[in-house]
Amino acid sequence: MPGSAEAWQVAACSRIAALKDLAAAIEGEPAAVEDARELLSRAKMHLAEAEGVTEGRRRPVRVGASAETSAHTDAAEMLLLQAAAYEQFSAYLPEITHRVRTQLPPADPRRERFNETLRRNRQDKGPVDREAAMAALRAAREQHLSGWARVRALHRSLLVTLVVMTVSACVLAALGALRPEVLSLCFESANRTTCPIGDTPRPGDVAFVELVGLVGGALGVGAALRRYRATSAVSMLPFTCAVLKLPTGALCAFLGLTLMTGDFLPGLGGLDNQSQILAWALIFGFAQELLTRQVDNRVHQVLQEATEPPVSLPDIDQWDDLLDQRLSEVEANVTATVGDLMQDRIRRNLRGSAGMAFAGAIATAVGVSVQRSLRGPEIIAFSGFVKVTLHHPDGTSVEADPAGPTLAPDSDYTLRVRVSTEEPAEDAAPVTPSEAMAIAGKTGEAARFALVPEIEGVTARPSRREVGVQTSQGTAVCDFELHTPARQGECPGWVAIYQHTRLVHIVRFRLLVGAEA
Structure with a gap:
């Protein structure tokens, strides 16, 4: 793969290689039945398609290649798990459990059915219901894909908005160049006329004001990037949202100065030098943050829903183990800390073998007392x-x-x-x-x-x-x-x-x- 490969290509190649290893292990099983071989053959076809899309052998890598590769690898994975022997399937259970618990909400019935079969497996040491596990994995995959479908839909909407805003800014700049007296951004005072460039309307006035507003939008991009949180997601959505601020800042600068020249904003007209005009154009360009802040929040929300697991409580059968584990960790840390401190302090104050033995006895008693206080009252049957x-x-x-x-x-x-x-x-x-x-x-x-x-x-x-x-x-x-x-x-x-x-x-x-x- 070329050295300029994107992050999603590297991840996809790694996953394809892992699935190929699983396919080779299944193929090496002497007891594989004819149905399993058919499933294995179909899985290899999906892996070949995914590999071709990832490396661009069939056609250049394009927009949507990441989603197509993910669809092929997911389909191959499902086929391989159906064809695998139970020992190979059970070795894959931790991965299935992780995906189900990080991508499905806790109230999902397929997740509950999967948790129930895991609970029976721990209690009876019997085989895990493969159909329940596959159904939960398929649901987790659909949940994951639906999240990224929302990301792509929002990205397309932002791209259309970006094109419309950019074309609008260019059209206004062109009209200002052709008819500067129609789109005049000049201010009349008692004894002079002040324009963005010179003392009379000029063809470059609108373009110059939009350029200053674009600089103000660029300052807003810096402020927005500071709010974005780093994520492992491969998406151009934050970049598109940031670029959208540039034409929006240009349009805000033009519209803001237009309102000021028409005395629509009381007390903000009557600018008498070019520096004031440029300063207000910069302020209006940065003020696009008031319009695009909601877009930033929506982008963050959609990316968070697509990349982060749903907030959930631990499954019922994990509560006792989790609480016991946390309590034992606290007991061990506090007991060790208090015991060591008491031993060191007493040993510094007491000398001789009798003093050392006495210090050890006191430290042990302190440790037991701390353990009892942490445990609290004993549970009543x-x-x-x-x-x-x-x-x-x-x-x-x-x-x-x-x-x-x-x-x-x-x-x-x-x-x-x-x-x-x-x-x-x-x-x-x-x-x-x-x-x-x-x-x-x-x-x-x-x-x-x-x-x-x-x-x-x-x-x-x-x-x-x-x-x-x-x-x-x-x-x-x-x-x-x-x-x-x-x-x-x-x-x-x-x-x-x-x-x-x-x-x-x-x-x-x-x-x-x-x-x-």
Whole structure:
């Protein structure tokens, strides 16, 4: 590949090489069936097409070559994963998991199905459902491509706008050169006429003012580039947005001075020297930032949606491991730091073998004390059930269908969470069926829980409640006031249950906000 290859070409060649290695490994399997060989042959055709587009063998590298190469490599990857043996497919699972969790939102049903098959694999040590994994990977690919489709659509719109603005500036400069008295930018004072060039309208007045406005737009480009955040995305969108400021600055300079010559802006007319005219042209050119700032924000938003993963909470089965890991890291760091400091200080103050032994004993005691304080109270063992129901303000239950209860927009409801040791009777329309909750810990008479509801777009008051439940034949009920949003749509939510700051259970559900409620 030539030394001037773009970044996307280097990345594409690297991916093509990796997929070729996978194809060679699959082809080397003696147990490959005829269907797998057919899939392998089709994958090689896609890789050959991608390689040709990337290196420009079939035709020169052009606009859209990056998207075409990505489409061919994605198709080849899907075919190879279908043809691969299970051992080769399972070796590729970490890559699939990474793409699914960084490109699909947490509420996507295909991601949830993939997480469920991973959870069963960890528990039962059985094979991963390949169809679920492939469906999730295909959805992640579509999500990724849709983000870049929005980038390309916005880029085309900016290119059209750039051409229109540039042509408009050139047409005005040409009209000013042909008829300088018609597009006059001269200011009349008591005893003289002041123009951008000389004392009378000249053919170069409009072009000169637009040139000064273009310089002001260039200053705006520098200010905009300072706001752009570095990204690994290969896109000309920020560059096009920056170039758009130049003709916009030229037009703003011309239009601003035109308004001033017509006394449209009170108090800003009556310029009596060329320096003032040029200064105002520069100011108006830089003022294009007021118009293009929204374009900058839109460009940043679209690029961020296309290149950054969706904000999501960890999957349910990762909460305990994540919290335990963070707690152990803090305990280890604080214990080591405090222990070392105490040992050094005591050893400096005490001398002799007895003093050294005493210092070591104190340092050990301090470390144990720090560990206990970090852990907090021990978890109380509890075995019972959790149930979530919805009620109208008058206390009647909200009816629900299999997709979840439907609520009216901009209305008040009551979310009721029941924690009990015995399975409660089924209501007519519960938000969630009774879920078993088993917590390992030391034996105690009562367990204290903190309940925290989180529902997308829905306001819950209060945001947290604490209840105590007897570990034998105990029941506790918590009510939260909900206010639904004015917009209609699905609102995923959950109730997180904590015991002594440690997450012990999550109840997930979905609410529907619709006019038919």
